[in-house]
Amino acid sequence: MVVNHKKTMTIHFVSHRNPAARKTSAKCIFLVCEKLGPTKILSGTRDITERVLQVAATFASDGPPEIRWYGKKIYHMLMPYDELDSMMKHYLNPTVYTNMCEILDNIRAKGGVGETPSESARNNGRRALSNDKLTSNGNLTNQFSSTRKINTVDQAEQVRELTKQMRSSDFRERLNGIEEFQKLCELETDTAIQSLVQIFDGFNDCLADMNSKVVLKALNTMHQVIPILRDALSSVINSALPLVAQNIASKNREISQLASDIIDTAIDYIDCGVLIQPLCTLSQNSNLRIRPEIVLKLANVVPRVCQRKPKQVEIHLLPTYWKLLSLLRGQNSTAIASSASGSNSLNSSIHVLTTALYIELGSLLIEKASSSSLVTPQNLQLLRELCTNINTE
Template sequence: MDQELEGTVKALLQKAGESNTFIRQDVDAALDCMVQHCTPTRCIGALLTGGISHLNPVVRKCTAQHLANLLEKVGAARLLSGGKDLTERILPAITKLAQDSSQEARYFGRRMLLFLSSHPDFDKNLEKYIPTKDLQTVRDTVLTLRTKGLGEIPQDSQSARGRRSLPGSGTVRASSLNGEQLNQTNRELNSHYGCKHQTQSIADKNEYIKQISGLLGSKDFRERIKGIDQLVADCEHNPNMVVNSIFPVFDAFKARLQESNSKVNLYALESLQKITHLLKDSLSQVVNILVPAIVDNHLNSKNNAIYSAAIGALNALIFNLDNILLLQPFCTKAQFLSGKAKMDLIEKVAGLVKELYPRKPQMVEQKVLPLLWHLLGTSTHSGSIHGRSGSVRTATAKLCQALLTQMGSSLNEFAASQPTNVQKGLNELLKTIK
């Protein structure tokens, strides 16, 4: 099948622009089978060739959606390995989709961009494969995604959404089909495309996303809490379903982490600790969604229970995930937050330095030193660092101590290229901790 893949995908994507929902669903099912069973690199090449520059926005959206599923299956490490046939093609394509005129295609492009941005080699590859004229725009997009998250899945603009054709029966609402009809339709699709043994069909996945998102987005706070409970249970008993739908599911869950109802808010933060323990590294894909949702507002909350739950959620991430994935989002938030939240994040970064520097020294220097220079650079003319009761200064001193312990005299060597006020602030701190 691999040899005919490019032509087949091109033909399928052409059909994705049809107004008939049944045809579009058949196309989705076929492409989903391809993602599950064909050689990943050939699938990526076929999707990029067949649909990335198509004039029809529906085709570009279909391409982007299946490309996103494929990338999440392959993993960021392989995609950013630097291979000419993979990294060189995929990064420009994703950044192009992230700026697409179609809202749906743009969503999936940004989802892929956010997914890859959590990898330590992302910035290096970005500089290597993205033209200089586009680099700042891409970086701005990534920064926005890291700080604000991905946002909600846009509504499908196709006018025939929610309808499907059945042989001899015209067009009916999909929601009006009974369970037997849906099962029969799914069986026919599986038989037609040879995917009887596919572990999770696109229909199952979409139905799960719809169901869990409906609960988490309910107007009734009790239903939203039920949705959180179900997500925890699914993480324990059916983790593959959650992981395979991780972006839309955690987009919906993120809203519960950020909502104004303190009861639901607290319940979501506490439940996230359980979810993190259950899914562990599988959550690495959504770190840049979760960290802003945890730290924004909560670390400055006057509600002690919410503050404690937020700290607990951060600690759960640190304990269960590879901390290299947390370094960038923690540094970003430590730079832009204020008050107690800023202090907490600086101290968390200091803790990461101790754990990560022995195995990833260049990565720590690349991510953490700019944070330290920023903290020192925002000091007053007297060299003292802003912060009520000296809390930020104390946290900065801890960060400086952690870096000094790991880097030794090279910390001063790096500082030599910084402005005078930064060097002065560093020297003052070093005097207090030596």
């Protein structure tokens, strides 16, 4: 990491009203703590120790389970060290200290914090599906019709049929086609992977369907198959991701939340070097209602690509950031940071992205901006001020 430890301990978005911003902040701080290690956290400067313990305690008591998981995971990392309890007493107020002791007791009783809630839910769903597919004597039931039994059908015809179903004028047929696609991924993964481009010609239509039942079924299936297909989805993600993203703007809360979760799942399971281009494109061109959240997703990718994919950062990420930087609204960096901490605005999301980039690149971010024709002198000065504010947080 390029920046010093104090720079990484930003807590600007810990109390952000937007859960997505808090989740991004929690994940970013957890990754930083992993890099620092328990010894540097507990034996380093007082500022680092105090901030980590207080911020992680705040996350551990947050509402969304994913955010709580990151807070607990940070404390779990520190639990083997004898000095943890005395430092908790010193840096946490009595109420928070008592609450954290209960949380740590619960972690000890369970033997750890387990998987992230989203990962656990996906695994439980896959186990449930597996159990439903097996009868007591181990035979598969309720699967493909007799003309589609595993290893006995023409695979090309099988794919053509389910794609035809997904394009049917009857929404019930479209629902059946989506379900058959999920079964194909689970039972004949190789066949699904070999035919993804053809299948997604129909499946993408379902992601943008006028019928909310079809959209919801398609999104649920997408959420389920990403952990199965993983990087194989690279061939279709450029076309599918914008369709998923536009559903974040849906007035149906279930559809909106599921679409957001799918992008998070894609970030977890698909090479972020593949995701960075469509996310950058969406960050610049998507519907204004969803753009703040898309920029937060892009910020979530930053720790995964800055060191591993420097060319992608140069080609896609930084040019996108320069354009977003020019969209910042505010009298000065202080006003921008102040507005960012309290609303689900584009200002807020761009500030999260700025923090994520500066944590990874440090002063190199300013050097890159100085040499870019896309960054005006005014925006360069604004960036310098924002980075100075990050240093002092």
